[in-house]
Amino acid sequence: MMITLQENKCSFCDEKKAIFYCNHCKLSFCNDCIERQEQDFYCCSNCNSKKIKSKKKENTLSGVLLICMDCNSTNIRRGKLSKKICPNCKSDDVLTIIKKRKELRQNFQGTIKNFKYGYHVLKSFIDECRRHKQELITLRTLGYKHDGRIEQSLLWIYNSTQKLKNGIMSHFQRDFKFIRSRIYRFIDLDTWNPENFYEIESIIKQIRSNVSTFKEYIDSSLKPMITNLRQLKSKISVIQYYKMIYDEYSEVLNLKTNELPVCAFKRINFVKFGDMDLPSKRGVLFITNKRIIFIYKKGFIKKTLEELFSIHLSEIQNTLIKGKIFKRLNILTDHGTLVFKTKEKIYRAIINYLNVSMNFKQYSNDDIYLIERLGDIDIELSDLKNNINMNLSQILSKKPNLSKEKYLERSYPNLMNKNNLSRANYVKSQVNDYDTNKERTYQQMRLRNLERDSEAPLSSPKKDLSMPQPGSINITIPISQNPSNNIPRPEARVIQNKMDLISKENREIEKNSESQNKYNNRVDELKEINTTTTAETRPILKLYQDKFSIEKTLENIDNLFNNGRISPEVYFKQYRPLQKELFTINKILKEKNGNTPSL
Incomplete structure (x- = not known):
């Protein structure tokens, strides 16, 4: 049965009502049985600070000058501080029963609400997944279909998130079943008595341990999914960067039918193209699933975009990086050798994307049903939220869930x-x-x-x-x-x-x-x-x-x-x-x- 609010008797005189509680020996006592100890203290009269330092001075009566460490004032007053001492263990860790009950109630409520951590973390993670999923669907719709493994990674993340949601639900129900079995006698927070404080503190300690285990389980389960989501985010951001460049030069590109964008590199220095009389320019190199295109800006005052050359991918024979100190990218074609000059890490990226473009069917994703499935898949957290809030309200509302x-x-x-x-x-x-x-x-x-x-x-x-x-x-x-x-x-x-x-x-x-x-x-x-x-x-x-x-x-x-x-x-x-x-x-x-x- 639930405990009822009774008048607590003093543990020493057993006559008067207990008012104070000792955190050290766990005893309660009345105002007459408590011991008091007076102690001198010094306080600044200007700023009321208790940070006072002493300095030797011969002209004073005591030979010591007191100075405030905050405002450097010498106007220091003296007072007496009365400390409450437990009559049993002589400890000064004494407080009123009302204050102790209030602290326990706040600790219990704050600890029990930490079980919402699972819902809040999972909600923020799913919101981020939804945002990246929508960005990916938009890019696929606009024709950026290379790197088809992104969909598979996103589907794996959603499946793992659903399993984690079920695990959070079962873990939460198991922990709350234990909490209800322990806290049932103390379901009404206002009726906690000093005789129960020690047991309630042990229950709160056990709940904190369960919350810590609960958080560790969520964090360890989310860690591989967060890693995969970051990789997926970086890939999507790269494709969005290429899309921004294609949109900027869309008027000059004039992509043909069934020609899809792959990548674009800015600040590429074109050196020469075989025996052709083409000027050396600095511009943007575009790679699609059909061609490679080089566009540069022409003019000094009023600059205009102009296409320097475009080569079909079927005409490319090989790609090489030549030079020991000053390296150049050489693309061997049927009409001669294309020579580019830029950073060395860009050379590797251009070679990789040329391989993707030449084998576009292998690296692209043309599965429309996979995109539709990805658009339909979602994880609803309302049931998890309602379950957590319902269990929390049953415990925090002071009403036991009885038939x-x-x-x-x-x-x-x-x-x-x-x-x-x-x-x-x-x-x-x-x-x-x-x-x-x-x-x-x-x-x-x-x-x-x-x-x-x-x-x-x-x-x-x-x-x-x-x-x-x-x-x-x-x-x-x-x-x-x-x-x-x-x-x-x-x-x-x-x-x-x-x-x-x-x-x-x-x-x-x-x-x-x-x-x-x-x-x-x-x-x-x-x-x-x-x-x-x-x-x-x-x-x-x-x-x-x-x-x-x-x-x-x-x-x-x-x-x-x-x-x-x-x-x-x-x-x-x-x-x-x-x-x-x-x-x-x-x-x-x-x-x-x-x-x-x-x-």
């Missing part, structure tokens, strides 16, 4: 007799019999029709309601004629309401039992009628009535099945016999009337 039955047992133990059927079990039995009662609906409709046409109506023996019925709740609580003599008036009103509720449940159980007996009696009489009466011997009016009843029953069964309230096995089990009987009735009516009747 109604447990609440009644804990609040009013005399009202609940465990040997009888409780309200929860009664409701559970009604839920389990729900489908069975629905299956019998069509049979009860047929029984009512047969009862109207029979010579003697079906009846069931009356039940003696004075006797206790099976499954009912029989509770006897001795209460005097004047309830106010024994219990307070508000509690008497609550008990009376509970008694009315239990009496209502008894009546419902008795009514349900009576209906069940009546149904069994009707089934027995129906069997006797079916043995002597068949569809062929019934009057035509009776056949019309049966036909209408069966059609309505079939319609109700279809509605129940379409709404998912009965299973397919129950549906076919009840539907086929009725359909067969309806076919027989229609056949008889057709023979008598010459066509299918319609009501």
